[in-house]
Amino acid sequence: MNDITVSHVNKSYTTHSTDILIDHEARPSRTWTVLRDVSVSFPIGRLSVIVGRSGCGKSTLLRMLAGQDAPDKGEITLPEGWRSVLLSPDPYVITWTSVLRNVAMAAGVGRTPEERLALSEDYVRMVGLQDYADLTPVELSTGMKQRLGLARVLASQAQLLLMDEPFASLDFITRAELQTELLRLQEKMPRTIVLVTHQLEEALLLGQKIVVLHSDSTLREFDLTDCSYPRDLDSQPMRLLREQVTEECRK
Secondary structure, three states, X not given: OOEEEEEEEEEEEEEEOOOOOOOOOOOOEEEEEEEXXXXXXXXXXXXXXXXXXXXXXXXXXXXXXXXXXXOOEEEEEOOOOOOEEEEOOOOOOOOOOOHHHHHHHHOOOOXXXXXXXXXXXXXXXXXXXXXXXXXXXXXOOHHHHHHHHHHHHHHOOOOEEEEEOOXXXXXXXXXXXXXXXXXXXXXXXXXXXXXXXXXXXXXHHHOOEEEEEOOOOOEEEXXXXXXXXXXXXXXXXXXXXXXXXXXXXHO
């Protein structure tokens, strides 16, 4: 199996009104379709990026890939035995224990305590938190906490890493540092990554594949596997690609 596949997926949600009703009237409800007959694939071992207007279903698709939500219709296929993990802008961390033990707990599946601790030291070093390993998350800056979330995700040994606007809350310098860090880690230990972002520059800097998802659930794919890292967004090929993706997003 060379790809993770999403085949003819539909997803709708129904909400009920919270208005106060009189005379025992039925509560009105509203159903809307977020994804309609979506089919797309994500290459194994590569970093794919999903972009598109707000509300087009990017995060919904990511949650279904993570197994946190199920399609109403269609199928999502991962290689047998694969696990996925989701990193959000506010990453899950254990607030009452140290950075090192946070990562050790994430690395716990099938390992002894000694193995978990040794592995956590490696990942803490990889994301540049070795000088803060004994601090708790409440003592970390937003950028450091995001690095901790990334370390926990990597230590989990999940084969599929899902990232929903993981760097959105960071200043531009920290964001650039973590983008570089992610590419470095991906080169060192390739995983299958699907990342959602609202930043076109981030998509162009990171993605080996860019998927533009539209509000009507149509999509267009751009192949960037021939664009080597690090990328110069001012180069002629990248400027042309930026124009093409921007025009597609406007449709």
